Amino acid sequence: MTAATQKLFTDALVWDAHAGVFPSPQVDLNLLDHWQQQGASYLSINVGFDVMDWQDTLATLAAYRNWILARPERFVLVGDTTDIDHARAEGKFALSFDIEGMNALDGNLDMVGVYHALGVRQMLFAYNLNNAAAGGCHDDDRGLSEFGRAVVHEMNRVGMIVDCSHAGHRTTLDIMQESDMPVVFSHSNPTAVWDHQRNIHDDQIRACADTDGVIGLNGMGIFLGDNDISIDTMLRHLHHVSDLVGARHIGFGFDYSPALDIDIGAILATRPDFWPAGQQYETRGIKHAGPELLPPLIDAMAASGFGDDDIRGFLGENFRRVAAQAWHA
Numbered sequence: 001m002t003a004a005t006q007k008l009f010t011d012a013l014v015w016d017a018h019a020g021v022f023p024s025p026q027v028d029l030n031l032l033d034h035w036q037q038q039g040a041s042y043l044s045i046n047v048g049f050d051v052m053d054w055q056d057t058l059a060t061l062a063a064y065r066n067w068i069l070a071r072p073e074r075f076v077l078v079g080d081t082t083d084i085d086h087a088r089a090e091g092k093f094a095l096s097f098d099i100e101g102m103n104a105l106d107g108n109l110d111m112v113g114v115y116h117a118l119g120v121r122q123m124l125f126a127y128n129l130n131n132a133a134a135g136g137c138h139d140d141d142r143g144l145s146e147f148g149r150a151v152v153h154e155m156n157r158v159g160m161i162v163d164c165s166h167a168g169h170r171t172t173l174d175i176m177q178e179s180d181m182p183v184v185f186s187h188s189n190p191t192a193v194w195d196h197q198r199n200i201h202d203d204q205i206r207a208c209a210d211t212d213g214v215i216g217l218n219g220m221g222i223f224l225g226d227n228d229i230s231i232d233t234m235l236r237h238l239h240h241v242s243d244l245v246g247a248r249h250i251g252f253g254f255d256y257s258p259a260l261d262i263d264i265g266a267i268l269a270t271r272p273d274f275w276p277a278g279q280q281y282e283t284r285g286i287k288h289a290g291p292e293l294l295p296p297l298i299d300a301m302a303a304s305g306f307g308d309d310d311i312r313g314f315l316g317e318n319f320r321r322v323a324a325q326a327w328h329a
């Protein structure tokens with residue numbers, strides 16, 4: 001890195017909109033050190049997804065929450081963006097939770113407020129397959145249900161980021177029409193650069209920008225290209241979104257897990273319903289870029305013409321802008 005980009009990175013708010021750790025009360029959260037060592041200021045940790053029973057999501061949330069709250073010298077469980085500012089000023093890592101899919105509600109709208117009270121600040125509607133609220137990206141998407149519409153309004157009301165990643169095309173357009181707040185795709189890449197059902201089309205990117213939302217670019221090799229996590233490829237995704245809707249609608253949700261001793265492909269192969277054949281999930285040795293990609297990526301972004309304000313926006317200020325609205329502060 002040049003001295004100038006090093007300073008920019010050190011001083012910047014660095015926001016990772018989604019971790020890819022498989023949620024379980026047994027996970028050792030000391031792995032969070034990895035993000036902090038790579039310069040992250042804030043991370044949204046997933047505590048559940050539709051593959052799990054809702055009771056297991058609640059148990060994971062309880063375990064993670066207690067672990068974090070027992071270490072106030074290292075972490076801040078954030079309620080709003082002012083808590084992130086305080087955490088940074090004190091050199092602590094700011095955290096909140098997300099849930100991937102509305103099975104976690106068990107059909108009960110009141111659970112949105114319960115999850116919010118426990119630290120969940122971002123929820124996705126479906127995890128690849130349809131559920132009672134929404135359609136998934138690997139399913140025959142029938143759009144947002146009446147229950148799903150009620151969930152959008154309840155999330156807007158209690159103060160949660162509405163997240164369209166993993167949902168089906170039609171469902172995402174319904175969500176973005178329904179929400180009174182900016183909407184995000186926390187970890188999704190453009191289909192125009194790499195054709196994958198988990199990636200998103202230009203009309204979805206435009207609709208997201210129309211809400212003043214943000215697309216978080218995903219670091220997983222099978223969503224970026226042919227298991228390709230090179231800087232050039234990441235930059236191609238970034239440029240596509242920027243050319244389409246502008247730099248203020250881009251961030252990062254690396255979907256990263258530092259548990260590199262696990263073979264993601266082997267885990268995904270156990271549930272071909274959620275991770276269907278023909279979508280590269282069977283790839284052995286799936287590569288995965290995390291926040292360690294940021295220093296060379298910042299140099300590459302600067303070299304390709306983005307200014308300091310654009311880069312600060314990508315690194316965190318764009319997601320912060322959305323969060324300040326969605327979280328009501």
Ligand SMILES: [Zn+2]
Pocket residue numbers: 100166187255
């Ligand atoms: Zn995900």
